[in-house]
Amino acid sequence: MIETQDLSKQFHDFMAVDGVNLTVGAGKILALLGQNGAGKTTTVRMLTAILHPSRGSARVAGYDVAKNGHAVRAEVGALTEHHGLYMRMTALEYMDFFGRIYNLSPALRKSRIDNLLEYFGLAEAAKRRIGEYSKGMRQKLALARAMIHEPSVLLLDEPTSAMDPESARLVRDEIARLKSAQRAIMLCSHNLSEVEALADQVAIIYRGKILIQGGLDEVKTQALGSPKYIVQFASAWDAAGLELPQGMELLEKTPTSLKVKTDAPQQTNPELIRRLAALSAPTLALQEEKQTLEQAYLQTMAAARGIEYAQ
Amino acid sequence: MLNKLRLVWIVAQREMRDQFRDWRVLAPMIILTLAFPFLMDQFAKQTVNFLNQYDANLILDRLAPFSIMIIGFFPITVSLVVALESFVGEKERGTIEPLLTAPFDDWQLYFGKLFVGAATPLIASYLSIGLYLLLVRRQDLAMPSPFVMMQLLLLTGAHAVLMVSAAIVISVQSTSVKAANLLASFIVIPVAILMQSEAAMLFWGDDKMLWLAVVGVLVIAALLIRLGIAHFEREYLLGREIDSLNFKWMLKTFWQKFVGGANSVGAWYRLSVGAALRRVAPSVVIMLFVAAFSVWFSYDWVQTNLSRTLSRATPAQLEEVEETVNELSNFSSLGGKFSASYLFLNNTRAVAVISALGAVSFGVLGVLFYMLNVGLIGGVYAVWKLLNVSSLFVFFDGRFAARNF
Structure with a gap:
């Protein structure tokens, strides 16, 4: 569902993403981890066909991002770094706007909007302006928007960062449901316990390059050595x-x-x-002795910077 | 196609809804729409009283059309704010990114925003004009004919499209509303000058002169739209590198593109020159057509008009013309005046001027200047032909044989 080969992006002299090879199959979750500015957002933007790769290629839902950008965007649901909500619209209007963009029939639009808003606990606030929403409510609405067309591929940037524990749990459950519904999901997150709970695979990116990737245990062993x-x-x-x-x-x-x-x-x-x-x-x-993903991540980052990891 | 336009309409509808919920847009639009017709009506009253003392009938005749043009323009100024807010505001707030991940083509997003940016202020502008017409009927003023009225409404529409399309070009180059507002003076000042020249045309020209203004504004608006679409790309919209000037990178990129991977002058000709010529081939073909048209046009114009003038000339005047032409076409008499280096430098200067003019006018002035230059050839050939001089002979020989006279 997501496959990249030598995917690279250069801005002027700066190599934002450098030779990234990733594969995420249907029903799998890949967590892309890295510091701010490591290249996660640029990778996601290339996978949503917003940015053109400078080198290499990527296929999303069977379409080449460079050649079939329109088709890629129709198949992808993206929760972007900026949630991009229109503060003067109500949640209903906002969801309806995106539902129309994805060409959903009025009946289908209504049922999906009702279901999503109900699931995320926004039904009661559906007719309130988004400007009046709390940070967590806004994030849930942005996530609901990314799901309105039931995309086969989801690219989620920090899906639970601003949420209370209850809402975060709701979102994690929904991500798990989508995974079992054979969606391919790429998750960018700094919440490593969440990643451990959800992801099948992990890739750690640093200065545009993937340092380490594989299954959760594989990555821990690679980073921290034998159990x-x-x-x-x-x-x-x-x-x-x-x-x-x-x-x-x-x-x-x-x-x-x-x-x-x-x-x-x-x-x-x-x-x-x-x-x-x-x-x-x-x-x-x-x-x-419990080896956490956090330890593996910090060890990998320390090694990349050439410093010793202090546990 | 209808499905593609559907997406344009969806964007436009959202923009419109947003506009009507933003008092910062609504308040000035309502005030400008409702207040200015009354102000202008008072102004007209005072002007009529004043001008009647001096029998300034020309100004009185044109006062109503002039006022309509001005009244129509005020609500349109809001379009600038609407367009800047709609594009840079979305960029600044990050609301553009989810839109960019949606299955839109860039042009659909562009036209959805352009439509609303121009349409709402334009409707306000037409309402304002309507209100003014109702008020001004009470006064002793010459009302514009339906024909002039149509021109004025078209001109107002053209102004709206011009300002919005210019605002979009600016928006694409800015990453904040503040920066865009600063750059907006590059729209406001030229448009103010444009309005002054249109007012001059209105007072001193005839009714047909306004068509020139309508066509001129529409051509510039079309060029700005073309430029806006070319720059309205997802990648460009999200880029932030335009915030800083990176001279080192600029020089490096220029050098890389200029050299094109060649390691010798020969290789450069093989790799870069051919590729560059292929890239500009369509433009070269268009300019060849423009040149051919210019030569034909000036040849035809001189043939038609000069023969009429010559037929009325006295023998002494004819002799003088012949002498001048003789002198002009006898290159040998010019000696070293037209040396190869002189001609080369002259042509280089012409190309530089054409490029400079084109760069600041979306190519329009450059093409016009080029037409003027090349057109001269047709004119000179026509003169020779009228005087029975073989132009082909002059062309091949480079000199004029006096015996032909």
Whole structure:
């Protein structure tokens, strides 16, 4: 549904996006992460056929963005950086305006507008001017607008940034529903816990280049190395006599815990448990140290800048 | 096509709704529409009283059309605000981006906004004119004929389109309403001068003269629309690099485009010159047609008019003409005056002047000046022909044989 090859955009001497290769299939969510100015918005603008690529190509919903811009725009629903709401219009008028642009019949328009406004909790405020809306309400309306034509591809820039937890949950549920309805979704977000909850794939972009991409676990492993495990003891225990299984490396030792690293936990962990039992160690738990996407992101960014990542 | 126009109409409807909800647009439009006819009516009364003391009938005859032109113009000035707000305002507030992600063609968005920018102030302007006509009927003033009235209404419409299309050109170049308002003086000042020349035409010309103004304004408006559409591109609208002047980049880009990847003069001729000529081929063809037309036109004009003049000339005058032509066409007598370097520099100067004039007038003055230059050839040939001199001979030989006389 979204496929880019060497996608690049140059403004004057500045390379905003440089050789980006991405693929997002139907029913998948790709999260594009990066600092402000890293090239996320430029990438989204190329995928909505607003900007012409300087090099490379992109196909969205089967159409080439450079050659079939009109068709691409008809198939894409975009929540842009600026929500672009007309403050003197009511939500109903605004949604109707976009519904007409997408050539929806009056009956279909009405049912979709009613459903979307109802879902996002805006039905009661539908006849109020958008200028009177709160920030979160505006964001929900912008998102509803992006969905009015039931696009096969959604490009969402910070979909929940201004929302209260309840509204953010609503939006996440809707994104998950769209994913199960076989939509291809690209999500640009700084909310990494949200990305972990929603995304199938992650790509981290820095100064226009993709530094790292893949599935969530893949990205974490690429950025943070092998999974780490912590053995906790019920009381202080001297681990001097313990020999770690082959392929396991000791990272940290305290009287009540051990921290180890392993590339093959399926083989090494059961063996470690056996050896601890043989030594009558007061083992309380063996658990994986949680590696978050945030850690992976910060580690990747630190490496890109050539500085050490302080956890 | 109807479906494409449907999108233009959808944009226009939204713009119109927005306009009628914005008191900053509505208030001046209503005040200008309703107040100025009364003011102008009072002004006309005072003027009539004053001019009647001096029997200034010419001015009295033209006072009503002049007032109509001025009254029609005031509400139109709002179109400038509407257009700037509609384009730069959307850019500044970021509301343009969702529109740009929608399945519009650039021209549909452009015309939707152009239509409303011009139409609403124009309706206000016509209402204002109507009100003034009702008021002025009570006075002892010569009312304009329906023909002149039509010209004035057309002229008012042309002014509206001109101002909105110019405002759009400015809007595309600006990223804030503030910057656009500053640049708007480039519209207001020329339009003020234009109004003065139209007023002069109205007072001192005949009724037909106004057609020149109508056509002139419409031509400039059409060129501005063309320019606006060319620049009204999604990519350009979202670009912010126009905020800063990057001389280094400008020079680099110029050099890259000029050299075109060539590494020697020969390669430059092969790569760049041919490609450049291919790019400008349609323009070259058009200019060749323009040149041919100019030569034919001046040849025909001289043939028709000069023969009439010569037939009335006395033998002494004819002799004088022959002498002048003889001198002009005998290149050898000019000696080093017309050296190759002189001709080259003269042609270079002409090209420079044509380019400079074209650059500040959307090409119009450049083409007119070019027509004047090239047209001379036809005129000179016509003179030779009238005096039985072989122009072909002069053309090939470069000199005139005195024995032909």
